Amino acid sequence: MDLTRLFVIFLSAMLVNNFVLSRFLGICPFLGVSRKLDTATGMSLAVIFVMTVASVITWFLNELLLMMDIPFMRTIVFILVIATLVQLIETVLKKISPTLYEALGIYLPLITTNCAILGLAILNVQQEYRLMETIFHAIGAGLGFAIALIIFATIRERMDLYEIPESFRGLASALVTAGLLSMAFMGFQGLVRL
Amino acid sequence: MTSKYKDIMKQGLFEQNPVFMQALGMCPALATTTSAINAIGMGVATTCVLVMSNIVISIIRKLIPDKIRIPAYIVVIASFVTMIDMLMHGFTYELWKTLGLFIPLIVVNCLILGRAESFASRNSTVPAFLDGLFMGLGFTGALFILGSVREILGNGSFMGMQFSEVKLFAFVLPPGAYLALGILAGLFTFVSNKFSNKTKEKS
Numbered sequence: 001m002d003l004t005r006l007f008v009i010f011l012s013a014m015l016v017n018n019f020v021l022s023r024f025l026g027i028c029p030f031l032g033v034s035r036k037l038d039t040a041t042g043m044s045l046a047v048i049f050v051m052t053v054a055s056v057i058t059w060f061l062n063e064l065l066l067m068m069d070i071p072f073m074r075t076i077v078f079i080l081v082i083a084t085l086v087q088l089i090e091t092v093l094k095k096i097s098p099t100l101y102e103a104l105g106i107y108l109p110l111i112t113t114n115c116a117i118l119g120l121a122i123l124n125v126q127q128e129y130r131l132m133e134t135i136f137h138a139i140g141a142g143l144g145f146a147i148a149l150i151i152f153a154t155i156r157e158r159m160d161l162y163e164i165p166e167s168f169r170g171l172a173s174a175l176v177t178a179g180l181l182s183m184a185f186m187g188f189q190g191l192v193r194l
Numbered sequence: 195m196t197s198k199y200k201d202i203m204k205q206g207l208f209e210q211n212p213v214f215m216q217a218l219g220m221c222p223a224l225a226t227t228t229s230a231i232n233a234i235g236m237g238v239a240t241t242c243v244l245v246m247s248n249i250v251i252s253i254i255r256k257l258i259p260d261k262i263r264i265p266a267y268i269v270v271i272a273s274f275v276t277m278i279d280m281l282m283h284g285f286t287y288e289l290w291k292t293l294g295l296f297i298p299l300i301v302v303n304c305l306i307l308g309r310a311e312s313f314a315s316r317n318s319t320v321p322a323f324l325d326g327l328f329m330g331l332g333f334t335g336a337l338f339i340l341g342s343v344r345e346i347l348g349n350g351s352f353m354g355m356q357f358s359e360v361k362l363f364a365f366v367l368p369p370g371a372y373l374a375l376g377i378l379a380g381l382f383t384f385v386s387n388k389f390s391n392k393t394k395e396k397s
Contacts, residue, residue, distance in 0.1 A: 022368045024225035028304055031217060072280065075298045076272040083265060115221050115302040122298055167384035171217050175376030183369040 006136045008192045009129075013140030016191055019116050020148040021182040026116030030149055031174055033107070040153035046107040048142030050089065051120055054082050055138035058121040059131055078121050083112045116145060152181060199324055206328030212305045213336035213375075214382040219305040222296045223337055224371040230353050233341025235289045237334025239282065239297065241327070243274045244306050248326030250274075251314040267310045268301070275300045305333060343374050 019025045026047070033043045058078050065071055090108045093101040111117060120141050124134045155177055164173050212218045219240070226236040250270050258266045279297050282290040290297065300306070309329055314322040345351055348365030350358035364370045 024221050024368070024371070025299075027220040027224060028218075031220065072276060075276050075279070075301055076269065079268055079272050079301050080265065083268060115299050118302050119295060119299055122295055126295070165380075167387055168380040172376050172380030172383065175372050175379060177376075179369045179372030179376060182372055183364075186367065186369065 006132060009133055010136045010140040011192050013137050014144035014147070015185070015188040018144045018148055018185050018188075019119070019141050020145055021178070021185045023119070025119040026114050026145055029107075029110060029114055029116075030145075030152065030178070031171070033110075034149060034153040034156050034174070037150070037153045037157060039107075040149045042103050043107045043110075044142075044146030044149050045103070046111060047114065047116065047145050048139070050082075050086060050108070050111050051117055051142040051145075052135065052138045053089065054085055054117050055120060055124055055134050056131070057081060057085060059124060059129075059134045062125050074122070074125065079118055082117055082121070086112050116141070148181070148185070152178065155181070198321070202321060202324045203328045206325065206330075206332045207335065208332070208386065210329075210332075211336060211382070212329055212333045213340075214379050215386075216305075216308075217379075218308055219303045219333060220375075221299065222303065223333075223340065224368075224375060226293055226296050227337055227341040227344055227371065228366050229345040229349070229351075230338060230341040232289070232292055233337040234334065235286070236293055236296065237330070237337040239278050239293075240300055240303060240305070241330025241334055243271065243278055243300050244309060244330045244333075245323060245326040246274045247271045247306060247310060248314040248322040249319055251310045252317060252319045252322035255315045263315065264307075264311070267307060267315075271306055271310070272301045305329065340371075340375055340378060343378065344370060347374070 013019070017023055020027065020030045029043055029047070033039045058081065061077060061081060062074065065074060065077065086108055090101075093108075120138060124137060127133075127137075129137055156174065159173065159177065168176075206212075210216060213220070213223050222236050222240065227233040247267070247270050251267060254266075254270075275298060278300070279290075282293075282297060309325060313325045317325070342352060344365045345353075346358075347362050348367075348370060350356060350361045362370075365374060
């Protein structure tokens with residue numbers, strides 16, 4: 001397996017094509033749970049975990065769909081599997097590791113409608129990644145999401161201290177901040193080339 | 195009765211506008227609005243799925259056991275998304291190629307599942323249809339405004355017609371999407387606050 005290629009995929013998913021800031025996937029949790037740093041951290045961990053597991057499972061499923069010659073069922077199958085998987089992870093975590101469940105518990109159900117997970121699964125298929133590449137892509141994407149979310153949460157905690165014009169409080173100011181952050185991340189463009 | 199329908203219309207288009215007021219469906223709103231045409235394409239596709247899924251869910255709402263309602267809604271929505279995906283691939287290939295990933299991702303648009311859960315599952319077919327239609331139009335309208343602003347500022351053109359040489363490329367790139375939507379959302383809140391204050395003073 002070509003290690004450089006894996007590293008390039010990893011870096012590009014994490015920084016250059018950051019899921020939130022340049023691909024616009026997973027905006028809902030990005031805006032929703034970024035008010036406090038600890039909720040942001042919890043959500044990030046949950047996303048990294050689910051992304052990796054979901055990518056591997058959807059990779060095998062896609063092979064199965066191709067074998068059965070019904071690739072048009074992809075969207076339905078993927079979303080159902082992701083929804084079930086999230087439920088399953090929640091139940092299993094509750095049994096095996098109550099501490100981890102405490103930390104991730106409330107964020108897990110929210111992940112089902114996180115378009116970053118389904119988006120990642122579909123991207124893996126579109127790019128025709130092999131299994132190892134899929135795993136690296138998933139971990140990179142998850143870490144990229146975590147970096148963006150955590151930086152954004154720390155900025156928003158600071159922003160609570162300032163006076164913002166009334167109509168720009170909340171959503172509007174958050175979006176403008178995200179815009180500036182996205183501009184900063186554009187600096188990574190050209191770091192690696194696929 | 196008609197006043198109820200009017201209410202649904204006003205809610206969808208302004209008071210509960212999916213993008214500006216509720217911040218639902220932000221991913222496609224940011225990603226597909228590089229031009230006004232793309233924005234309309236995305237808006238119309240989402241509206242179609244929303245209307246169909248609202249109708250079907252309101253028809254079968256009494257048959258679905260409460261516990262598995264969310265997976266059931268997802269299957270209904272995903273089926274319509276697959277149909278739209280294939281239709282667009284067949285009839286509007288260029289648009290299908292530009293929107294790309296975001297067509298299958300209509301499934302996870304929180305707007306659609308949100309309307310299924312909060313409206314279609316509690317109302318009969320006609321109001322559910324109207325709710326889907328006007329929420330969809332509200333979404334399309336918001337996307338169209340955002341797409342137009344970004345296209346005019348970023349590319350100096352409108353609906354593909356070039357009229358100016360001034361191009362602020364940043365508005366076509368990702369940061370511009372966030373900035374433009376942020377400023378528009380702020381203005382939308384500002385105007386609607388002004389408006390509701392005025393009506394309050396009058397009454």
